[in-house]
Amino acid sequence: xxxxxxxxxxxxxxxxxxxxxxxxxxxxxxxxxxxxxxxxxxxxxxxxxxxxxxxxxxxxxxxxxxxxxxxxxxxxxxxxxxxxxxxxxxxxxxxxxxxxxxxxxxxxxxxxxxxxxxxxxxxxxxxxxxxxxxxxxxxxxxxxxxxxxxxxxxxxxxxxxxxxxxxxxxxxxxxxxxxxxxxxxxxxxxxxxxxxxxxxxxxxxxxxxxxxxxxxxxxxxxxxxxxxxxxxxxxxxxxxxxxxxxxxxxxxxxxxxxxxxxxxxxxxxxxxxxxxxxxxxxxxxxxxxxxxxxxxxxxxxxxxxxxxxxxxxxxxxxxxxxxxxxxxxxx
Numbered sequence: 001x002x003x004x005x006x007x008x009x010x011x012x013x014x015x016x017x018x019x020x021x022x023x024x025x026x027x028x029x030x031x032x033x034x035x036x037x038x039x040x041x042x043x044x045x046x047x048x049x050x051x052x053x054x055x056x057x058x059x060x061x062x063x064x065x066x067x068x069x070x071x072x073x074x075x076x077x078x079x080x081x082x083x084x085x086x087x088x089x090x091x092x093x094x095x096x097x098x099x100x101x102x103x104x105x106x107x108x109x110x111x112x113x114x115x116x117x118x119x120x121x122x123x124x125x126x127x128x129x130x131x132x133x134x135x136x137x138x139x140x141x142x143x144x145x146x147x148x149x150x151x152x153x154x155x156x157x158x159x160x161x162x163x164x165x166x167x168x169x170x171x172x173x174x175x176x177x178x179x180x181x182x183x184x185x186x187x188x189x190x191x192x193x194x195x196x197x198x199x200x201x202x203x204x205x206x207x208x209x210x211x212x213x214x215x216x217x218x219x220x221x222x223x224x225x226x227x228x229x230x231x232x233x234x235x236x237x238x239x240x241x242x243x244x245x246x247x248x249x250x251x252x253x254x255x256x257x258x259x260x261x262x263x264x265x266x267x268x269x270x271x272x273x274x275x276x277x278x279x280x281x282x283x284x285x286x287x288x289x290x291x292x293x294x295x296x297x298x299x300x301x302x303x304x305x306x307x308x309x310x311x312x313x314x315x316x317x318x319x320x321x322x323x324x325x326x327x328x329x330x331x
Contacts, residue, residue: 002094002174003046003102006087007034008054008078014225016307022056024106025063026228027291029235030256030273033222034060035067036109036235044114046102049073050091083194089181101174105167109231111218117170124148125209126177128201129168131219139164140198142213149211152198154191166219169197180204225305232289233271244274252286282316 007024014023024034031039038049053060053075064073076090088103095101102114112129121127128149130142141161143151153160171177180200189199201211220234221227236254244261251257252269261274264281271287274280278294288304290296296306298314306312 001044001046001100001102002048002050003041003104004050004052004088004091005034005037005104005106006052006078006084007060007106008052008057008087014223014228021308022054022059023223025059026222027273027275027289028109028222028228028232029239030241030258030275032063033106033109034063037104037106038064038068038071040110041102041104041114044102044117047072048094050094051075052078052087052090054078081194083190083196085181085184085195085197085200088197089178089185092178092182095174095178097175099174101169101171101177103169103171107221107223108167109220109222109235110166110168110216111220112168112214112216116214120212120214121170121172123210124212125172125204126211127170128211128213129166129170129216130163130213131166131216132162133164134162136162136164140196141165144213147212149201149205149213152202154196154198163213163215164219165198166216168216177204180207228305229271229287229289229303232273233287236271236273244276258292283314 007022014026025032049071051060051073054077057075057077061075064071074094078087078090084105117127128142133139136159137155137157140152140154141156142149142163142165143153143161180203184200184203185195205211218234220231222231236256238254240253240255242257243259244257244263246257246263248265249263250267254271255269256273257263258274258276260277262279266280266282267284268280269286272285274290275292277292278290280296283296283299283301285301288301290306291308293309294306295311298316299312
């Protein structure tokens with residue numbers, strides 16, 4: 001099997017954190033989004049990791065070389081923003097007849113058992129992983145007859161289906177899938193000038209191929225600050241990892257403290273991840289992600305997301321307050 005990972009998106013919803021780094025290298029629960037995804041692929045035999053990158057692609061290749069030096073990786077640059085299907089098609093030079101493919105988009109950390117792929121796809125040509133959602137109007141959904149997909153609807157007005165596509169796909173015939181994308185591009189089947197995978201899959205279904213829509217256990221969105229914090233909370237459940245130096249502080253589980261981080265005279269947690277080499281003193285922090293090499297002092301932070309090398313310093317207050325006072329301090 002070969003895995004295609006399109007990581008060329010700009011991550012505009014995560015700005016300013018993606019002004020200087022690829023969105024898949026944003027941290028959550030002590031690791032980058034990309035590291036979480038690649039670790040989940042270790043349960044299956046992936047022969048080659050094929051990355052579709054943009055001008056920040058050197059960050060991706062450097063990261064993979066450092067964290068996963070033994071994995072075979074290839075990189076293709078998406079110079080034009082022509083949509084996700086166009087991005088996947090750029091992997092064509094690495095896809096040979098007989099290759100099966102797993103396509104993983106990097107806005108989502110998934111929780112599912114990939115070792116079940118052979119059983120799930122026993123009498124089908126591919127899997128379009130899905131998750132039942134309440135707000136179906138926001139997604140492309142799969143419409144089933146029995147366990148087989150017969151239609152796909154983008155952002156339906158009525159609940160024709162609540163099975164949202166989650167950005168995880170398996171194709172038995174990888175070369176045939178690439179050919180179907182190329183045929184879709186040649187036919188000019190775009191939505192607002194971009195090529196999307198549902199058009200490709202409907203073309204394949206029209207040609208008689210069969211796809212199933214297995215549900216994943218959890219769909220963890222990393223595309224926006226608020227959902228990144230939700231994912232941080234989910235991934236920290238049951239984990240309490242202290243790799244740094246904690247002095248005269250209280251840690252409220254779950255918390256992740258990275259290597260080389262220093263916590264002094266502070267209350268940290270719950271649901272806080274502090275990355276390597278950050279220093280926090282005289283602060284109270286909850287439900288937040290603190291990235292690498294930060295210095296935080298004399299602050300109260302909640303639902304906060306700090307990028308790399310942030311120097312954030314508050315100041316202690318001196319007060320003389322009489323009885324029966326009511327004071328609200330917004331700043």
